[in-house]
Amino acid sequence: MSPAQWDLPPELCCRPMAFVALTGLDVVYNAIHRAIWDAFCTNRRADRVPISFKVLPGDHEYPKCRTKRTSYEWYIPKGILKTGWMNKHLNLVPALVVLFYELDWDDPQWKEKQSECATKVEIVRTSLQGRNTKVAVVLIQKKTPLPPGEDLVASERASALCGACDLSGKSLFVLPHTDHLVGYIIRLENAFYEHAQTYYYNEIRRVKSHKEFLNKTTHQLLFVRHQFKMGFFSELKQDTQNALKYYRTAYSLVHELRAHETNMLEIKTMAGFINYKICRLCFQHNTPLDAIAQFRKHIDLCKKKIGSAELAFEHTAWMSKQFQSFGDLFDEAIKLGLTAIQTQNPGFYYQQAAYYAQERKQQAGQLCSHEPGVGYPAPDPLETPTGALDFYGQRPWRQGHQSIDPPDSEKEKQGILALQVKERDVLHSELIIALLSNAVAQFKKYKCPRMKSHLMVQMGEEYYHAKDYTKALKLLDYVMCDYRTERWWSLLTSILSTALKCSYLMGQVKDYITYSMELVGRGLLIVYKVDIVICDCQNEVPEPEPDCDPASVKMAQSLWSDRISLAGNNEFTIEVQDYVPFVQCKAKFLYPSFHIDEPVQLHVYVRADCPHPVRFSKLCVSLSNQEYNQYCLLEDASKEQDILEPSTQENMCLVPGKTRKYCFKFVAKTEDVGKKIEITSVGLMLGRETARYVYLNWRGGWGDAASSHETLQASRSFKRRTRLPEQQLDWDTVTIQSSTMIISRVPKISVQLTHEPPALTNEMYCMIVTIQSEEDTVAKDIKLTAGLKPGQDANLTQSTQITLNGSEVCDDSHPALLPDIPLGDLQPGQKPLYIHCVSTGSRILLFHVAYSVSATVEGKDITCKCHKDETVTLETVVPFEVAMKFVSSKFEHLERVFVDIPFLLMMDILSASPWPIELVNSEVQLASSMTAIDQPQSQVEGVTLQTSECASECFLLKCPPVQNGTSTVASGHYFISWKRKSAFAETSVVRTIVILPHVMVENIPLYVHAELPSFGRVRESLPVRYHLENRTGLVQDVEIGVEPSDAFMFSGLKQVRMRILPGTEQEMLYNFYPLMAGYQVLPQLNISLLRFPNISGQLLRRFLPSRIFVKVTF
């Protein structure tokens, strides 16, 4: 028996379809027949009726029908179901035989053809003797038939043919061989389907009719058989609802059978078949819960029906198969659209199947471990005359036997032995792995990562048992990290032990060492043998793991010695971050930064968690700058000596549970100033370089797969730290500092800035930098960089200039930052600097003093570059504000000036500086459009302005005539030379330029001015002379009137109208006679120009004085 013994027969698993045999078709040589056949069998989609067609020759021998039993009285059934029965009804006994015959209605040899056809029908009938199989005839015709009823010949001949062949009219068909073949075929097959259904209906009734002859005592088996057959026929009839009903009855009947050891297998086999059918139909009816419930019931009922104890593996194999086939059914249903859930998916069934397969393997191991001498029994008790069993689930050596005790105990023994020997050769592991991988695929689909891992572990273990160590290791390694991150140490331990065995047996030295290290390490539950580690360090083959296959061990040992003898194969680096090794390490720099003139200190803490002391031979730290690595190396000095030599060994030995600290010191290179030094890794070498050694590598200097959680736990811990004895450290308190910064030496100089803020705009602002060295040795190459601190507003850079020369004003060519002003060696002194700030606002100035000095660190002379930065925020303010205005000679504000009429330009200088400002000089540089009336001379020269004081000066100017009537002209520039009045430093004179405003110049047609004394006296004549000047080239008519005034009497023309020739001047003389003292308003002169009505008298009056002071006469 092959492993496929337990597989369900294919005829059980397929979907039963009505079987229709087609005869009379020559599909090989006749093209028309071929086309008809193709139309039947190709492209059978779901919408076509479920029929399985077969072409058979006309004289085909159908299975013989046994003579009908008239009475069951003396009949004792030999088994439940014959092995051939399902196949017989699926593929051998047709529901309908269709005879194809080429015959047209108007065939000339109609008579002969008709009788030939009748003969053929008769032949078919004969071979179907005793069966209820229907026969139908299809006439293949070349002509398209006329509509029914029109062809009288046809109907007459059809009935004749029916009569000749003994056919009912319903069983005669016509197939015109025309264009619409497929359409005709579909109609035909629908008709066939109806016939087939009738056939199966009759079959069901026939089987049912047997029931009344049966009795419950002797015919129990037949009850099951008949129900099963009815179910099967119903399925063939496509009546799945009734089929399910019959199968369910059959299922309950099968469990009513008297079960004993001899027929247990048969009962279980049949129960399995029926259960399969029920579940299948339930899934088909989309009632998966029914299917699951049925299956549970089935398993519960059958679980305990083990049968023969000596063949217990058969039961587990059967159970495994039950689960597997249900899983397959479930999976198939899902593919057809059923949705499964996490807790109810085919994976569970495959898993259970795998579980039973494992059980089977175990039982097989127990039951089939015969003495080597025991061979397969001869003659073969499993041999049957036909080569197959008559009934499902029976023993080949006692077929048909239904009594409780086996008929021949010797034969029975032989049979069992034969089965056991067969079982011994079954590749159980393969079966288990296949089932497990099915389950893995399912659980992956239904989001069960842990279940998946668990199954993969099982697969790995199974591979291990199957001695496929490579695959085992691969699977185990894959899941190991899941368990590691989930921190299930108990599970990890068991996986690791298996993995360790695998790696040992494969001679994978590195894996072996890694796994053993992890097993010895913390967290794991079992205390593993520590001598592995010692063994690792020796160049020897390790002891074999317990419970290993002896043959494999032998092979492994030779593998190991091969590996060892190979040079260069004895060096292993293990990256610990993926594992939890038995040594922990933490490396830290003592401080986050070190000055260049002090040694960098590095501590490495190492702790062993294994139960025994461990020695290591080398501890090295690699840093980001590899040049320092040589200083961070601890090596076993007694390289060639015996390991047990004490001396330095003390230091290199790790005592379990105690933390050991190793200190390293080195002097950083001056080039590394400002750079970061990182611990890239810490390596710990176990073993010796001369032999095999393992190099544990902590990337970043600490941490393995478990430490991050441990650190978290430690930080949460409320436990009081017990004070440990001197020199001992609490592991958890060691913090990590995996990088350090090398920073420059602390400068021992002082930089002082002396200045008087705020700076004034445009001023050469003086800052004095005082550098004082406090170094023990000469400070060399002092360099000062001063200026605007980089990184500020770009506008500031453009508006700030720095110079050392305060005597001249800076321009744009001077930089904002003056770098590296050499100051020579240790010249503590002052350096004045001048800063020219063109814009206001605050700016940060940087003073950077760099120098070098030699120092001695750890006996090494190094030249340290030191620097000191000093920054100052400088506020710049405007020193003063200049306000300018144009006023008339009467100090009236002018919006426009008139040609040739003098006016005043007035400047107000308002000091905004907090410091006194000395105005050195001022000057007006007039534009060509203006002329000064007298020599303009500064009136503010030498004036010192305190804060918010104001200095004013004015200049008398006039405008020469302009081209057209009015225009805006530039006035020129105003220069103010000034300096800060300071006692602190010599300040330079700054010349500030102010642009004078533009002004509107206008021609005026008539100019009026008055000539009058500076004051009058009461009751004394006051002569006033008005000049009217025509400035146009035209004769002007002028009307002049003087308005009366209370304060004055006057004589002169009160109202006059006159003409003034071009360019001439008219004089008007009035004698005013003041009547009152004090400031008096003069009588108002009204002038109106007839030619220029827009020039009002009011405008002209501005040229005239309006008041006069009248003194009292005594």
Add this chain to the structure above:
Amino acid sequence: EVLCCANYPLYIRSVPTQGELKFHYTVHTSLDVVEEKISGVGKALADQRELYLGLLYPTEDYKVYGYVTNSKVKFVIVVDSSNTSLRDNEIRSMFRKLHNSFTDVMCNPFYNPGDPIQSKAFDSIVSTMMVQAF
């Protein structure tokens, strides 16, 4: 068999002790279902969530029950499926007892959350429960 854990085991105990590893695997795999059940509940409903998750998944031999506290500490009880004396209500009350006892453990100022539970009181509660149940 009573076990409780927060994705990694805080406390695991099983009787009989043989085949312990298998139970560990069972508990570990049951976390799949627990996580799925927790994540299935919307965030808004998380506060009103029933702590008792009921039967997690069926196996042939065991019934696995789950319980998750509001702080996502998971309790899992695995019982033999042949043990029919334990109804849902009993399991529920067992979980409640476990939870109370666990709360007591957490209240211990010397207990560091996340460390394996080594409490005699908890031990005895579990033991009595096991004696009663099995």
